[in-house]
Amino acid sequence: MKFQTQIGMHDILPEDEFYYQKVLEVCRSAADFYGFGRIETPILEETQLFEKGTGGSTDIVHKQMFSLRTLGGDHLTLRPEGTPGIVRAYIQHGMQSLPKPVKLWYFGPFFRYERPQAGRYRQFYQFGFESFGIGKSVIDAQIIQLFYDILKELGFKNLTIEINSIGDSCCRPYYKKSLVSYLRKYQNVLCKDCQRRLRENPLRVLDCKQEKCQRVVRGAPQIIDSLCQECHDHFQKLLEFLEALELPYHLNPYLVRGLDYYTRTVFEIYDNKKNEGSRVALVGGGRYDKLVQLLGGKNTPACGAAGGVERIIDLMKAKGEKLNGFSKPAVFLAQVGKLAKRKALSIFEKLRESNIKVAEAFYKDSLLSQLSQANRLGVRYVLILGQKEALENKIIIKDMKGGHQKTVSVKKMVQEIKKKLKK
């Protein structure tokens, strides 16, 4: 009987944890700079929150939810994405009466029940930034800028921002109608999936990857031409801001995205590495002006996005980025003999208090193997405490480079080490 991780779920081992740590740190410093406060919501929420928030017509809700029933009979779901939980917290804690914009960020695990493949897991980490209360497009631009900065800081030099506007409840229904009537004419040319999409979610036909569908789509009416005046202005201004920020955006009239709550701006950020196979978005997001109200709050415009941590880490690794892991110890403390071993334990503590990182192998008796371990660790200075030194309250400081050594009193040890380390 062997136990193992569930499909699509992974242990994060120490050498990988450094990458998560790095992403988290970059997020944290960006959040600090842009004035976002961290929020962590529970991993379990009422199933209805996602059915309503993320949207019943999305794949995420109707076939990818990890749902369960509690002993008390409640229907709960492991959060498949962050936004509904954040909106719930925003309403629940009265953040509606905070000065606007209210800016929140998060970093944590999410769950989707799907078949794993490149860059897709059943448990995965996302970081997200959400801004509530301001409908102006400068917010959209700042969110995009923020995510672009984070990726740049993580070493991505060649990024593209795909962007589009999908209108709002004022103009999208009209567009949908004209799109459907156009697509109907080519119904039998479209792939099977698109024929289904045509009925269920016609906008999704736009980003089908099949060549035959693409040909049809190229002649289709574009949503940008059907935007109402407000949406059009919003989008136009956003593009101007992006120009001003010199962000490398690419207007993609077929970008739709699979979540129901988006209004106006939608965007995704890709790495341009000509990687074999399919490109996965590193970051995706947009504006959701109706979601807060939909979930029972006041009418509050909002905008946000999320980044996929594993996808980012996978690419960092593919680029050969190596994170060094632990910091190197400054000294190694070796001991010979029973008395010395006892004393060494307290000297170790003394070094810790003095903030000198020290490695040791107290479980070893042979000086030889201790030195060889110090050498493997690449430590420059070894402190040697033997029977003689222990009795005299002294200690040997040995420079592994060149092999010189000198004996000093334990009292002066810290001072001596610090002097040497400065050089």
Next chain:
RNA sequence: GUGGCUAUGGUGUAAUGGCAGCACUAGAGUCUGUGGAACUCUCGGUAAGGGUUCAAAUCCCUUUAGCCACCCCA
């Protein structure tokens, strides 16, 4: 949910159907008073179950898992 490929110690790899081997790693020792090394020894494997065969890591079936693709998305 559908399809393709794959599965040998912790890792990386060998083995026409015929003794499961090598390298790295790890542990012990030579070695409780001076390192980089060497030598000796040790731990550890055919994913699970079934079938064909005198004989299976190898062929067949089932399961499980991994990777990849579709769907969809971070």
